[in-house]
Amino acid sequence: MRQPGFYMIRVLVLMTLILPGSCIESFDPDIERYENILVVDGLITDKKEEYIIRLSRTLKFDESRARMESGALVEVVDELGHLYTFTESSDGVYTSDTSSFVGVPGRSYMLLIQTIDGLNYHSSSDLLKAAPEIDSVFYIYKEETLADNEKLQGIEILLDSEDPQNMTRYYRWEWLETWEFAVPYTKPGYESREFCWASALSDQIVIASTMQLSKDVVNDQFIYFVDNRSNRLLKTYSTLIRQYALTEASYSFWREIELLNEHTGSLFDPPPSSVTGNVTNENDPDEPVLGYFQVSGVSEERFFFKHEELPSLFRAPTEYEFCATIDVVGQGEAYIQQGWIVMLRYFDLDIEHTILINYAACYDCTARGTNNKPDYWIE
Helix, strand or coil, X not given: CCCCCHHHHHHHHHHHHHCCCCCCCCCCCCCHHHCCCEEEEEEECCCCCCCEEEEEECCCCCCCCCEECCCCEEEEXXXXXXXXXXXXXXXXXXXXXXXXXXCCCCCEEEEEEECCCCCEEEECCEEXXXXXXXXXXEEEEEEEECCCCCEEEEEEEEEEEECCCCCCCEEEEEEEEEEEEECCCCCCCCHHHCEEXXXXXXXXXXXXXXXXXXXXXXXXXXXXXXXCCCCCCXXXXXXXXXXXXXXXXXXXXXXXXXXXXHCCCCCCCCCCCCCCCCEEECCCCCCCCEEEEEECEEEEEEEEEEHHHCCCCCCCCCCCCCCCEEEEECCCHHHHHCCCEEEEEEEECCEXXXXXXXXXXXXXXXXXCECCCCXXXXX
């Protein structure tokens, strides 16, 4: 996580480069007050699954790895006084017991934290709203020519949803995409590693509100775009979309994060500010706490797409363009010493030949994914 003040320092560096004739003075920003801030990331739903609360501390200016908040007591309490304790499964990661805790729509929940040094924090009480079902997930094929004449091709993923009770109004979407891929070469003994599956979790903020509509209906909601700069669409592609029902406060938090992401990165952008979450220190309400404890009902829908549905002119990289083989007489010792890998040895007219390959990943797909086909996969 970047510290507040990072962008101001970047601006000063840029000004130094732009004005080489100016006097250069050392700048030592006062950033200590932004160090060691508690960061909370947690979500509970009405789906029977393991809920995870992550606790960490903001990085010091010269650090690159998050410092996890270990040894804390983490609990969730509902409006009826039922208390659920989370267990620390790894440093700073606290998980629920799926056999004893599932969120209930219509009930409010609060997060309670006691750190190892005795500090007590709590979130606001948030209502778990049931999420309406996703009516349909569909795609639209798109292509455009970019400024560098690169042709961008791909599919837009969209969905329709409706709450007949007009109770949801605020939505957020996440997705887990999975795709099948193949290596360009097969090595004897590695036949089971020719086809694999890779997955990626969404890293974009997609939210919507229907407050301005007479009905709680989401039509043609754009979720994300899958383009031809990867090998995702070369075989079968699937995505599991999760639809969350938000409270107004939770929606406002995500909207602030979205606006912050949209308006940072340029020298002339407004300076970024921290986004206030819903967790506070019980004894020091003025202490900044980052992150948010989310309480949301969820619904899911899986979507499949096959390469055959694309136009014949669709082009995408295999991501194995770097692979190469050579066929040499003998056992290829000189090439092996250079890092080449033996694929196969054979004899032609009593002369030994060796086929070598430059990378193991070119015949072993498990270097980039798993060869265990998902249970839900379709051929």
